Amino acid sequence: MRVLFFGDVVGRSGLKALSFFLGPLKEETKADFVIVNGENAASDGRGLTYDDYLEIYGAGADCVTLGNHFDRKPDILSHLDEEKGIVRPAGYSEEKRGYPSRAYFVPGHGRIRVSNVMGQGLMDRDYASPYEAIDRILRESDEVVHFVDFHAESTSEKGIFAHYLAGKVSAVVGTHTHVQTSDERILNGHTAFMSDVGMCGDYDGIIGFDAETTVDKFVRGKRLSLRPGSGKTLMANAVLVDIDEHSGAARKIERINRKETL
Ligand SMILES: [Fe+2]
Ligand SMILES: [Fe+2]
DSSP states (O other): OEEEEEOEEBHHHHHHHHHHHHHHHHHHHTOSEEEEEOTBOSTTSSSOOHHHHHHHHHTTOSEEEOOTTTTSSHHHHTTTTTOTTEEOOBOOTTOOSSOSEEEEEETTTEEEEEEEEEOOTTOSSOOOOHHHHHHHHHHTOOOSEEEEEEEOSOHHHHHHHHHHHTTTSSEEEEESSOSOOSOOEEETTTEEEESOOOEEEETTSBTTBOHHHHHHHHTSOOOOOOOBOOOSEEEEEEEEEEEOTTTOOEEEEEEEEEEEEO
């Protein structure tokens, strides 16, 4: 089974990048299943509305994972339970809505489980142990193919989490930093890993946000709200993981980085 995973979609430019790149990349890579991290898809780059989710789904995603911004737009919360395409992160002790892990049937290839887990270091809130969260998910599931989006800030925490899961899941890919790393590898001959997949959005921005506004705010002290960049040049960062659906072992992990000036 070939799984294509796109890094955090940032604002309108991220949605534009996704609708521009997803279809052709799915065809080119012969992907059977597409996962998109949508935690920054809202027009202000924080969270996503239900309409943003529908747009990502309409662009060709089979599953949308999230992150620390997942509950910023209240209208998404009422859809977390029934909308099977959304997987919200594990780690919120107070969170009762939605699921941090869901299984999907891929015609001709069997089942895939997708899980979304939050890291703890340098985060905006206190999150529960990602190790306990993924252990609970593993105890309660039996899918051979299991893809994990680990939403965390530091490469070291991502490495620890991936090594903890080496041999137990098919893939652990990092999201949240919006910068693609070049450390893709297969751990224990089984688990594909990359510290961060990157982002989809404005190529000229700062992690997808408008560079000028961001510099004015942080360097010149102007009281501005950060906003996603306009996206004259669009970028899409993704990763393709080829998984043996009988053993659940990843055969290959391949980094993808595309840009296009409109
Ligand atoms: Fe993000
Ligand atoms: Fe995040």
